[in-house]
Amino acid sequence: MGNIFPRWTNYLAVKILICLGALGTCVIAVAWYSWTPKYTRVGYMPQQPIPFDHSLHAGQLGMDCRYCHSFVEDSLHSNIPAAQVCWNCHGPGKVKSDSPKLEPLRQAMDENYENYTGEPIEWVQIHKVPDYAYFDHSVHVNRGVSCVECHGRIDEMPVVYHAKPLSMSWCLDCHRNPEKVLRPIDEVTNLDWSEDDLDQDEFYAYIAGKTGESVEDLKESDAGKKWDRKLIGAHLQQAWDVHPPQDCAACHR
């Protein structure tokens, strides 16, 4: 009786294992790379009904974010402005009021316009957390977390796109180490802010007033440390008693 299995089958099992291993590695690598919000959400840049240019309004003109997103400090939801707010500057006889780009605005607002419908402008939502997560804008901006930390440099975007992943692990990064994102509250809407814009004496006086320590002690303990966001944030965290929650119920109900 001859061999049932010819000689070449000796290594068949090993070869199959190697091939399966390579295939499995590739599948995992693809999933790892492209099944996360970094891949699926970052870069989302939908076309809006009006090509509103944030880099012009918030960047060049220097308008405050809160001119339009007026209730971000009071509400969990950062409101998209009503057409009335656009109308304040782009109404009849005002800035670029006859631009064809503003067609949906005229339809919504101008009662004398032939295509007037009164229908609101249907802006496309870009940043969205899942319905089971509850993000509150007001608690963040009132504790020195700037718009830029989650939305990126909106003031440099002609067309707004999803810049940060907004995933759970990404949220937790900051909730575990909030000092790297905290800044003085009046600089929250200044997206271009950096630690060099902060007057050190004023800052230490503010921290001293909050914590009851003396300015000299604070400066002495910081001597030799690098003046950076982390140092500023650590002081602010202590002064404001910031303890971002990390339990499930913080964001999920």
Next chain:
Amino acid sequence: MRWFFLILAIAVVATVYALGPRGEKFSDPPFELFPDMDHQFKKRPQEPSSFFADGQVARKPVEGTVPLGFAFPHEGNEGNLSTDLDYSRGDDYYNTGQFGDFYGSGFPEEVKIDEEFLARGKERFHISCSPCHGDSGDGQGVVSKYWAIPPTANLIDPRVIAMPEGQIFWTITHGKGLMGPYNGVIPVKDRWAITAYLKALQAASGN
């Protein structure tokens, strides 16, 4: 095996080519692998709704009605309104800037003028008023400068300085001429804070 790896390499290249790198701009709604409970039947603010005929989640009061605790303000005794009068939270001085049909002067007792209040007014002035009226209130804001909107009011002009506080509050609330109403964006108390800060600007202007 050689063939297998060749095919695998081609598949990898094809996949990477088709899916693109991270952070690449795209305009279609994001792909959701497991939508699970990402989209629930409940609605969040300003979301569209297929339930109501107008397609919106937010409901408006029935036409011709005023919600409890709100009241129609009185018509102003001067000025052309750029939009219809909206209802306010009440018809007292604090909410309207008026006593009956007349603008009141001075600040209502609900607000306390102190440093904090003025600082709040300054911040709000810079957010909502500066783009047109300028940081100092001289009517030379960035919008007026570049687009020359026909006469943006110079707020440190004697004409405006002579205005009673109630009239300034009323103007912020309902707008005037080309200026739109800001009652929907600036809460009542902040409007008084802006009024207070404007009074300080006017005093500082020396006019």
